[in-house]
Amino acid sequence: MTGRDGGADLVPLGNTPVVILVRPQLADNIGAVARAMANGGLFHLRLVAPRDGWPQPAAWRNASGADRLLDNLTLHETVADAVKDLHHVFATCPRPRHIVKPVLSARGAAAELRAICGRDLRCGLLFGPERAGLDNDDMAQADALIRYSLNPDFMSLNLAQAVMVMAYEWWTTADQTAPRSLMTNETEVATKGTLDNFMTHLVRELDDCGFLRNAPKRSGMIRNIQHFFQRGEVTEQELRTLHGVVTELAHGRGARRAKSAP
């Protein structure tokens, strides 16, 4: 099986955190974890004592093309063995109790993982089994715990969803996308001058057709229309379309019909 979606790019490259699934129960979830990891740019997967053994074809079926992560994962009998070559280990832990250890948010953990990887140290993330989560011995092997910012009244988080949140945060820490931008694949945001040309055109036609005949209200009406067109970014292409709309409304079919009527 080869990845159907960028599988060729899934070769482990560079220094990224290792995801370690501790005693995972369902092969479906292991596959979904691989897919979520690929979504967020994580490529190193380790399994500690999977309940149903390994390999399990259901994992590949559920990985949606993230096959190389599954092909290349390593199997371990104990958590100690799975983390022995790592310098830092964080353990996800939704409800830590009576444990004295630093607790990170998912976002805080992602930032620290970036910093650790930037120092060429190897780091890993422990995720516990579906039903019970990590036990106390597992957590004692971690530097810090990660507790997600999620609804405390509904803590039942699917394993692959838990990995998805960390993978998303991992990717996002290195992403520079603006929170809001305008997609303009083939056109440009209009300048105020171009927008003003359109307003001049529109007002001329509205004067001609009599819409602005009430002189005391004329400037207020124009301002209201102007406010509307200023509200969002308008593109050059949209303004060309709007010029056409105004021209056709004023001089198109209806106007021709009037001309031919006498």
Place this chain on the structure above:
Amino acid sequence: MTGRDGGADLVPLGNTPVVILVRPQLADNIGAVARAMANGGLFHLRLVAPRDGWPQPAAWRNASGADRLLDNLTLHETVADAVKDLHHVFATCPRPRHIVKPVLSARGAAAELRAICGRDLRCGLLFGPERAGLDNDDMAQADALIRYSLNPDFMSLNLAQAVMVMAYEWWTTADQTAPRSLMTNETEVATKGTLDNFMTHLVRELDDCGFLRNAPKRSGMIRNIQHFFQRGEVTEQELRTLHGVVTELAHGRGARRAKSAP
């Protein structure tokens, strides 16, 4: 069926974004979406023309207790019908092309949704079908598109994972948790004075046992030990344990044995 995990708290309360699944294909995914929504504090679900009809028992089986979301969802024939009572609609869209519309990151969208809900306006999030995503007509009904910050080389994002990321960002925008904190359920972080008491105790015992007998190196050795104990936050409880460790190592069984030897 009732929620096994806080189901009683899943009654829709307050003004939160509506999740609208457009032509969803798999009941399993609808259930997983409900679970992810509950994780992130989203409670209003609408379905537009689900492929296999509704209700589907598989959805409840996969919702892990988020049953009320499924019990209370509404069915719609068209996107227009599903959004008609909303004031703002954002559409998730991994690969928008040739569309002129604002594009938000998931984080940016969550912040804007919070602001919109804060003004008592109703907003919704459109998610497309598993295979094809939203079509151009669907997207034309949205104010803005949401494009996640995720690995562009592996875009195959599961529907419930897509909802999870937005639900997580929604919850996180209102969360004040520190990126890093120390969990101290029953104990307190030690003051420098308490830590210094321990260092004094340790140095006295190391002097007594001869570990620091090399006078020229003594102050450097003490400093190295001190650096180690200063590296992370130490708790009062841990210091009490460490006092005991030092005392027992110096005067415990071994010391008694030495005493009883002569």
